[in-house]
Amino acid sequence: MKLYQQVLQLKERRRGFHLVTEEIVRALPQMAELQTGLCQVFIRHTSASLTINENADATVRKDFETFFTRTVPENFPYEHDTEGPDDMPAHLKAAMLGSSVLIPIRQGRLALGTWQGVYLCEHRNHGGPRSLVVTAWGE
Amino acid sequence: MKLYQQVLQLKERRRGFHLVTEEIVRALPQMAELQTGLCQVFIRHTSASLTINENADATVRKDFETFFTRTVPENFPYEHDTEGPDDMPAHLKAAMLGSSVLIPIRQGRLALGTWQGVYLCEHRNHGGPRSLVVTAWGE
Amino acid sequence: MKLYQQVLQLKERRRGFHLVTEEIVRALPQMAELQTGLCQVFIRHTSASLTINENADATVRKDFETFFTRTVPENFPYEHDTEGPDDMPAHLKAAMLGSSVLIPIRQGRLALGTWQGVYLCEHRNHGGPRSLVVTAWGE
Numbered sequence: 001m002k003l004y005q006q007v008l009q010l011k012e013r014r015r016g017f018h019l020v021t022e023e024i025v026r027a028l029p030q031m032a033e034l035q036t037g038l039c040q041v042f043i044r045h046t047s048a049s050l051t052i053n054e055n056a057d058a059t060v061r062k063d064f065e066t067f068f069t070r071t072v073p074e075n076f077p078y079e080h081d082t083e084g085p086d087d088m089p090a091h092l093k094a095a096m097l098g099s100s101v102l103i104p105i106r107q108g109r110l111a112l113g114t115w116q117g118v119y120l121c122e123h124r125n126h127g128g129p130r131s132l133v134v135t136a137w138g139e
Numbered sequence: 140m141k142l143y144q145q146v147l148q149l150k151e152r153r154r155g156f157h158l159v160t161e162e163i164v165r166a167l168p169q170m171a172e173l174q175t176g177l178c179q180v181f182i183r184h185t186s187a188s189l190t191i192n193e194n195a196d197a198t199v200r201k202d203f204e205t206f207f208t209r210t211v212p213e214n215f216p217y218e219h220d221t222e223g224p225d226d227m228p229a230h231l232k233a234a235m236l237g238s239s240v241l242i243p244i245r246q247g248r249l250a251l252g253t254w255q256g257v258y259l260c261e262h263r264n265h266g267g268p269r270s271l272v273v274t275a276w277g278e
Numbered sequence: 279m280k281l282y283q284q285v286l287q288l289k290e291r292r293r294g295f296h297l298v299t300e301e302i303v304r305a306l307p308q309m310a311e312l313q314t315g316l317c318q319v320f321i322r323h324t325s326a327s328l329t330i331n332e333n334a335d336a337t338v339r340k341d342f343e344t345f346f347t348r349t350v351p352e353n354f355p356y357e358h359d360t361e362g363p364d365d366m367p368a369h370l371k372a373a374m375l376g377s378s379v380l381i382p383i384r385q386g387r388l389a390l391g392t393w394q395g396v397y398l399c400e401h402r403n404h405g406g407p408r409s410l411v412v413t414a415w416g417e
Contacts, residue, residue, distance in 0.1 A: 001140045001276075001279045003417055005314045005382065036144045038179060038274055040316060042382050044391030046332045052238045053230055054185045059218035063227050064234070067215070076345070079337035088341050091331055095342070099330045099394070100380050102239050104144060104181050104272040111272055113183030116238075133382040133389055135316055137276075137279075137415075139142055140279045140415075175283045177318060177413055191377045192369055193324045198357035202366050203373070206354070241378050243283065243320050243411040250411055252322030255377070276415075278281055 002037075003137040004030040010130045013122045015086070017053075017061035021117045025110065028134045037105040037138015044131045047090030047124050049097040055117030064121075068093050090123035097121050105138055141176075142276040143169040149269045152261045154225070156192075156200040160256045164249065167273045176244040176277015183270045186229030186263050188236040194256030203260075207232050229262035236260050244277055280315075281415040282308040288408045291400045293364070295331075295339040299395045303388065306412045315383040315416015322409045325368030325402050327375040333395030342399075346371050368401030375399050383416055 008027040010020060024041055025031065031039060043050050054060040069089075078088040101118055104111040120130065147166040149159060163180055164170065170178060182189050193199040208228075217227040240257055243250040259269065286305040288298060302319055303309065309317060321328050332338040347367075356366040379396055382389040398408065 001142060003279060003314055005384070036142055036274075038276075040380060040382070042380070042389075044389070044394065046330070046391070046393050051234045052185070053234050054219075057219055060227070060230055063217045063219050064231065066217075067211070067231050071210070071349070072345070078341045078344075080332075080335055080341050088338070091338055092342065092345050095329045095331050095397075096235055096374055098237060098376060102179060102181070102241060102380060104179070104274050106144070106272075111181075111183070113185070113270065115185050116183065119234075131391065133384075135314075135382050137316075140281060175281055175413075177415075190373045191324070192373050196358055199366070199369055202356045202358050203370065205356075206350070206370050210349070235374055237376060241318060241320070241380060243318070243413050245283070245411070250320075250322070252324070252409065254324050255322065258373075 001137060001139055004028055005135040008132040008134050010120060012129050015122050015125050017064045018120045019055060019117045020120045024118055024134055028136055031105060031136045032108040034105045034138035035107060037136055038102060039105055039110060039136040040100055040102045042100040042133045046094055048127055048130050049094040049099060049121040050101045051097045051119050051121060052101050052116050053119055054115055086125045093123045140276060140278055143167055144274045147271040147273050149259060151268050154261050154264050156203045157259045158194060158256045159259045163257055163273055167275055170244060170275045171247040173244045173277035174246060176275055177241060178244055178249060178275040179239055179241045181239040181272045185233055187266055187269050188233040188238060188260040189240045190236045190258050190260060191240050191255050192258055193254050225264045232262045279415060279417055282306055283413040286410040286412050288398060290407050293400050293403050295342045296398045297333060297395045298398045302396055302412055306414055309383060309414045310386040312383045312416035313385060315414055316380060317383055317388060317414040318378055318380045320378040320411045324372055326405055326408050327372040327377060327399040328379045329375045329397050329399060330379050330394050331397055332393050334393060364403045371401045
């Protein structure tokens with residue numbers, strides 16, 4: 001069994017949902033050596049998150065932003081409010097969506113479904129660059 | 140360390156939450172050889188999801204459907220609406236619940252708690268068959 | 279590749295969100311031998327969950343409790359209500375937050391971001407002790 005791990009720095013994105021599948025694949029070219037395995041992507045932040053969803057129509061990603069901003073409101077009596085009105089909602093959205101994705105590898109490639117891509121979910125207005133850890137293992 | 144991987148096709152289910160633990164276990168009988176390990180189940184779709192919850196009382200699964208349909212409404216000004224009113228809510232529910240579950244293996248069996256089972260969460264009215272990838276590794 | 283697994287019993291906590299990172303690290307000291315790897319923590323219950331979020335300001339954890347209790351109400355026409363009004367909401371919150379976390383290991387330590395910690399999310403009023411399984415693997 002082989003195991004590869006790489007830190008991946010993503011440049012700052014605006015608030016919203018962004019496809020980053022290709023950046024992840026490029027970060028760990030050794031994935032191509034694995035006939036069977038798994039790849040985990042982990043985000044080292046608490047106000048941004050990772051999820052897997054539709055990779056084709058950009059309106060899906062816009063609807064994600066609209067829906068989550070309505071469901072996790074900024075005008076709510078949060079106690080933790082010193083970092084601005086977008087901060088506590090960002091923590092809550094990050095928990096709902098999750099800090100990592102785990103994807104099977106088959107024949108050297110991510111075995112995603114036809115319509116699946118990895119989203120970076122940026123929940124802050126000015127979140128800055130984001131640090132990921134990509135780990136793949138298998139045979 | 141051993142690693143096993145298998146594609147598992149699930150037949151079409153009606154919209155709602157369905158226990159599929161037994162189908163997963165049957166898909167990968169080699170799991171029985173692992174004294175210690177992990178098993179991941181991944182769904183290759185963006186409008187159905189996987190989660191772990193109560194395995195005994197079917198009303199729990201009915202309440203899941205009622206709650207998530209209220210929380211992620213169909214009558215909402217989504218931009219992505221060409222595939223029907225159940226489509227965009229399905230994407231959002233899938234992101235909230237997740238595209239995979241990861242379960243420890245002990246003595247050749249899934250080390251689930253007494254009341255835990257794996258749910259296929261079918262968020263479309265007519266989602267069709269669903270493709271999973273089951274991967275187990277360990278010693 | 280090495281693989282270590284340990285059951286970890288957590289003492290009863292009051293309903294709410296609790297930092298348990300240190301207890302997890304102490305449960306599996308062999309993690310220190312892994313230069314590169316992953317650590318999974320799994321909860322064997324359906325009315326408590328695990329997530330990763332802010333580790334510094336306790337008001338974040340209070341806001342989590344307030345927000346999730348508002349979003350998943352107790353006064354809702356659930357069919358599954360025989361175990362008390364906090365039971366079905368606990369199942370739903372557990373599904374939204376997830377039954378496990380998966381964290382990279384680098385140089386013998388959890389590669390969490392500066393502000394990340396592992397939360398035990400106790401959704402019941404009297405949930406009792408909680409059983410976790412901690413698994414780490416790597417080189």
